[in-house]
Structure formats: structure tokens, C-alpha cells
Amino acid sequence: MTRHMVVAAHGEERVESVTVAARDADGRPAPGSERRLVCDVLAVGHGLLPHTDLAEGLGCRLDGTGVRVDDEQRTDVPGVWAAGETTGIGGAALSLAEGHIAGRSAAARLAGTAPDPRGWAPAARARTRLRAFFAALERAYGDPPARWPEQVGDDTVVCRCEEVTAGAVREAVGTLGAGDLRTVKLLTRAGMGWCQGRMCEPGVAGVAGCPLTPARRLLARPVPLGVLAAPTDPTTPR
Numbered sequence: 001m002t003r004h005m006v007v008a009a010h011g012e013e014r015v016e017s018v019t020v021a022a023r024d025a026d027g028r029p030a031p032g033s034e035r036r037l038v039c040d041v042l043a044v045g046h047g048l049l050p051h052t053d054l055a056e057g058l059g060c061r062l063d064g065t066g067v068r069v070d071d072e073q074r075t076d077v078p079g080v081w082a083a084g085e086t087t088g089i090g091g092a093a094l095s096l097a098e099g100h101i102a103g104r105s106a107a108a109r110l111a112g113t114a115p116d117p118r119g120w121a122p123a124a125r126a127r128t129r130l131r132a133f134f135a136a137l138e139r140a141y142g143d144p145p146a147r148w149p150e151q152v153g154d155d156t157v158v159c160r161c162e163e164v165t166a167g168a169v170r171e172a173v174g175t176l177g178a179g180d181l182r183t184v185k186l187l188t189r190a191g192m193g194w195c196q197g198r199m200c201e202p203g204v205a206g207v208a209g210c211p212l213t214p215a216r217r218l219l220a221r222p223v224p225l226g227v228l229a230a231p232t233d234p235t236t237p238r
């Protein structure tokens, strides 16, 4: 059923059926086109978003949804290279190719020399080919339907860690006057749980009608490789 969308899932203990509707020209469910279909599994996908929080915390700029890098995989922050999913979703082989280039570039640059791109020519060819393939895949996935927040009922949980509903987010914006994502978070706790907004932030932002904001606090600290490599004693608190 092309140009259709799932507008509701139904069930008590588990999903039992879904309501499917045709999409009108504006991306809304066409009135009267709803059909209920019995099912035992529902899978929904609207593309993939890279995790960029570490790089953004270091001040790296984004290009679209991924970290912006040059041909050597350097970000625009001196001394910071990025490779793999953080620069855009593209699968394991692309991550390896980018990591190979980033490693060679970093080794040369940190030794004070300019790297020779001929040393990573096969990886660069693989990178070009795979980026093109995944750009096509992303187009095929498609974005979420236009105006999707309108379809989200007030009782829908949008932040699963803190169990915050769309209704609570709307109340924070409409009644309490929150005008940005940070205030929504403070008023509702959306994004304050285990995932720290990594999963729910785009959804919460969509329902709130607020733009996504880059991570301002770096939730990370340097860990020496020796600490990771050291044998662990399970009785010692870490």
C-alpha cells in the first residue's frame, strides 16, 4: 500500500491491529480512507539519525545531520577527526573506510607532516561509492510524513525513559509558555532519563514545535586506554 501511513496502533498487552490511511497531497491522512488491519507486529522507519553528541560537545559543526568532515575526515575543530556513523549513517564498510583515512591523516598530521592521499586511495574510492549508495538509501527511506506531530495524540508517550506524554509537552509549550527545548525539558523531564534525549529529542522537538538544539554539555570524560585494558576486580566499585 504505497502512499499510506500507519496512524494508530491498537492492543492491550501487545499490538493487535493498526489503522492505516492514505496520505493526501499535504501528507495528512485522507479523511475516510482509514482501514483497520489485524497484525501482530508493527515496524516503522523514517530514516536514521547519527549520534553527534560527542563531536557537537567538542564544538564540531554539522553538515545536515552528520558531523562535517573534509577529505581527510578532519572536523572543523583542530585536532578532532570523525569517522563512521557520526558523519552520517552508511554501514560498517563505510565506517571502516573512513576510519582508515582518519587514522592515516591523524598519524601524519600529529607528527607534523602532510599525509599522502595515495596511501588511502582504495579507502577513498570505497568511501565515494558507499556514500552515494547510502544517500540513495536515505532518499528511499523518506522523511517522516509532513505534519506528523498533528497525528500524535496527547496520550502518546514521547519520552520513554521519563514516561512523558505528548500532552505534557504541549502543556509545557501552550500553557506554561516554554519556547525552547531546554525549557520543555525542565518543565516535563522529557530527555532527562537514561538516553539523555539521544532517542527522544527529535520526537519531543517535533511535538513541541521547537528547533533541535545542539548538546551544550559534554557528557563525557577522557578515559585512558590503560583503564579500559586493566583487569577488573568485580568486587571493587569503579
Ligand SMILES: Cc1cc2nc3c(=O)[nH]c(=O)nc-3n(C[C@H](O)[C@H](O)[C@H](O)COP(=O)(O)OP(=O)(O)OC[C@H]3O[C@@H](n4cnc5c(N)ncnc54)[C@H](O)[C@@H]3O)c2cc1C
Residues within 6 Å of the ligand: 051, 053, 054, 083, 084, 085, 086, 090, 091, 092, 093, 095, 219, 220
Ligand atoms: C541492529 C543493527 C544492525 C546492523 N546491521 C548492519 C549490517 O548488516 N551491515 C552493515 O554494514 N552495517 C550494519 N549496521 C551498522 C553498523 O553497525 C555501523 O555502521 C557500524 O557499527 C558503525 O561503526 P562506528 O564505529 O561508526 O560506530 P559504532 O560501532 O556505533 O561505535 C561507536 C562507539 O562509540 C560509543 N559512544 C557513542 N557515544 C559515546 C559517548 N558519548 N561516550 C562514550 N562512548 C560513546 C558507543 O558506545 C560505541 O561503542 C547495523 C547496525 C545496527 C544497530
